[in-house]
Amino acid sequence: MLTDFIKGIWKENPVFVQVLGMCPTLAVTTSLINGLSMGLATTFVLVASGLAISALRKVIPDQVRIASFMIIIASFVTVVKLLFEAHIPTISTQLGPYLPLIVTNCIILGRQEAFASKEPVSRSLMDALGMGLGFAFALVVLGSVRELFYQGTIADVEILGSWYKSMIIMVQPAGAFISLSILVALFKKISSRG
Amino acid sequence: MELFFIFVAIVLTQNFVLHYFLGICPFLGVSDEMEAAFGMGIATTFVMTLTAIITWNINNFILEGFGVEFLEYVSFILVIASLVQLVEMFLKKYVPELYQTLGIYLPLITTNCAVMGLALFMVLRDYNFVQSAIFGFGAGVGFTLALIIMAGIRSELMEDAIPEPFRGTGITLLTAGLLALAFMGFSGLVPV
Known part of the structure; x- marks a missing residue:
């Protein structure tokens, strides 16, 4: 059971190893806070829909399973979107259309198809938690790196000091692709050595 | 002129893949061969144009008409999934040659976030019907261009x-x- 949890965070990390869920990963990681909120929102949807689908796995007919999964996922995304709008409206605006786009995040449908629709509730919960937190971890790392090199801060705390000139490319699309590329390569290097 | 700018913006300056990070999965995964990339692009453009046209109507007449905007995501994803299925069945029956070429790419389009993103951006920007159709078609062309x-x-x-x-x-x-x-x-091409 513990291995179900651990594998998502490191060995099968959804972003660094499986290269899934790239759209939100690249789009919202302009700062640590944004990355963290996106990661947690995705974790919530992943866990909630994993629980629901795993509990309903014997009821959902095989032919329409993808459509049923999508409706369950979309309902939980609506819940998250409404919660964000009500309680943290500033982050909700910053994430913009990428928050509802959790619906089409391939990690979520992928986990339902590969795991939750076949395994009992308890294991699915562990799997969803591990994958979700692994995703959040990747977003936090990428968000911190981009924020640090953009304006020398992490979570708005000054790290590099006032001499640092802000590097606007880091919050633009090109910076997102390049930083993720370097992180993926680093991850591969580290895990191949261990 | 305004319609032309919408088109140029979405193809070049605000390309779905390279500016909004939408449709990255097929962009990173499928695009090894030129021909496959082209097939995927055409199929996606087709679905995107139809999605824009249909979701605009649903959003304006059903969701806003009955005041049930909170059903936005559920209904959009249903429309996209069934649209892809419909296109697949139609092509299989009436244009089998095209189906042979596009066949394997069609089911993948449902989970392409560019299609869902298109519907969301359309609503967010309050486009009218013609603008939405152009936007959908342009987004598909931009996606194809990036893929190729x-x-x-x-x-x-x-x-x-x-x-x-x-x-x-x-x-x-x-x-x-x-x-x-x-x-x-390209960013100077379109006045902001």
């Missing part, structure tokens, strides 16, 4: 000596970054 350029570069890359950790995803993302940088050069 990437396929061309990747087929060249295969022969190069790339450092081990960068093989595969690393170098693809780096290439995408340089492409995004190049596309930033």
Whole structure:
């Protein structure tokens, strides 16, 4: 059971190893806070829909399973979107259309198809938690790196000091692709050595 | 003129793949061969144009008409999924040659976030019907363009000596970054 949890965070990390869920990963990681909120929102949807689908796995007919999964996922995304709008409206605006786009995040449908629709509730919960937190971890790392090199801060705390000139490319699309590329390569290097 | 700007913006300056990061999965995964990239692009453009037209009507007449905007995501994803299925069945029956070519790419389009993103952006920007249709078609063209350029570069890359950790995803993302940088050069084309 513990291995179900651990594998998502490191060995099968959804972003660094499986290269899934790239759209939100690249789009919202302009700062640590944004990355963290996106990661947690995705974790919530992943866990909630994993629980629901795993509990309903014997009821959902095989032919329409993808459509049923999508409706369950979309309902939980609506819940998250409404919660964000009500309680943290500033982050909700910053994430913009990428928050509802959790619906089409391939990690979520992928986990339902590969795991939750076949395994009992308890294991699915562990799997969803591990994958979700692994995703959040990747977003936090990428968000911190981009924020640090953009304006020398992490979570708005000054790290590099006032001499640092802000590097606007880091919050633009090109910076997102390049930083993720370097992180993926680093991850591969580290895990191949261990 | 305004319609023309919407089209140019979505193809070049605000390309779905390189500016909004939508449709990255097929962009990184499928685009190894030119022909496959082209097939995927055409199929997606087709679905995107139809999605824009249909979701506009649903959003304006059903969701807003009955005041049930909170059903936006559920209904959009249902429309997209069934649309893809419908297109697949239609092509299979009436245009079997085209179905042969596009067949394998069609089911993948449902989970392409570019299609869902298109519907969301459309609502967010309050486009009217004609603008939405142009926007949908342009987004598809932009996606195809990015996919083809990437396929061309990747087929060249295969022969190069790339450092081990960068093989595969690393170098693809780096290439995408340089492409995004190049596309930033278009940004003066459309008045903001």
